[in-house]
Amino acid sequence: MSSLALMRWLEGSPDRYDAGMKLITFGNVSKLHAAVAAAAVSKPGNRVLEIGSGTGSVTRLLLARDARVTAIDQSPEMLERAKRRLGPDAGSRVTWIEQTAAEVDGLTQHSFDAVVLSLCLSDMSPSERAYVLQATRRLLDDAGRLVAADEVYSPGGWRRVAQLLWRVPQAIAGWLLVGTVSQPIADLAAEIRAAGYEVRSEQRWMMGSLALVVAEASP
Numbered sequence: 001m002s003s004l005a006l007m008r009w010l011e012g013s014p015d016r017y018d019a020g021m022k023l024i025t026f027g028n029v030s031k032l033h034a035a036v037a038a039a040a041v042s043k044p045g046n047r048v049l050e051i052g053s054g055t056g057s058v059t060r061l062l063l064a065r066d067a068r069v070t071a072i073d074q075s076p077e078m079l080e081r082a083k084r085r086l087g088p089d090a091g092s093r094v095t096w097i098e099q100t101a102a103e104v105d106g107l108t109q110h111s112f113d114a115v116v117l118s119l120c121l122s123d124m125s126p127s128e129r130a131y132v133l134q135a136t137r138r139l140l141d142d143a144g145r146l147v148a149a150d151e152v153y154s155p156g157g158w159r160r161v162a163q164l165l166w167r168v169p170q171a172i173a174g175w176l177l178v179g180t181v182s183q184p185i186a187d188l189a190a191e192i193r194a195a196g197y198e199v200r201s202e203q204r205w206m207m208g209s210l211a212l213v214v215a216e217a218s219p
């Protein structure tokens with residue numbers, strides 16, 4: 001079982017973010033990141049847009065697969081931490097941009113082989129998510145992939161109850177610490193379909209509460 005109710009608090013301090021995320025997901029965030037990078041890069045040289053790149057954990061794995069990455073984040077502190085972490089290794093293969101996800105419609109159309117959103121969509125409102133997902137379609141080249149990973153609701157029954165019970169104390173702590181808590185996405189695959197994508201695969205971890213959805217733009 002995982003709960004990312006403390007994720008917003010961790011985002012406020014990039015230096016504790018990576019260790020904190022490993023702790024609250026019992027290490028599963030590393031498996032998630034590895035699966036995200038594997039799904040995003042089908043061959044060396046792929047052009048990947050990473051939205052909400054945070055401290056650069058996924059960026060590092062994308063670069064290890066010889067992708068060329070455009071990494072955007074709205075947080076200058078997160079970008080600074082990622083640059084410090086990857087700077088010398090990344091060289092010219094990564095372009096860092098400080099901007100919001102909603103501004104991606106300013107990027108060149110059809111210029112990416114994959115768009116990655118790892119643990120970023122749940123930070124957005126439903127309407128922002130819908131806007132961003134639609135905007136990413138226009139950025140993908142032919143046969144380009146959307147790779148989205150996030151906290152979702154566990155499938156119904158006892159797993160859902162266990163997730164809620166596990167989440168409540170963490171959500172209260174999150175509210176007390178920073179006054180805001182991210183919410184699981186009710187149906188990530190459905191939101192991606194609604195933006196005009198065809199879902200190719202969906203993988204789940206942690207009793208179904210972490211999902212990775214891979215999709216392609218509908219013709």
Ligand SMILES: C[S@@+](CC[C@H](N)C(=O)[O-])C[C@H]1O[C@@H](n2cnc3c(N)ncnc32)[C@H](O)[C@@H]1O
Nearest residue numbers: 052053054073074075078100101118119120123
């Ligand atoms: C939980 S962190 C995830 C970081 C990384 N992708 C990962 O998987 O570890 C979410 C990141 O998305 C960024 N973010 C959240 N909402 C955003 C938005 N609307 N536009 C740009 N960045 C955003 C935050 O600043 C943060 O760095």
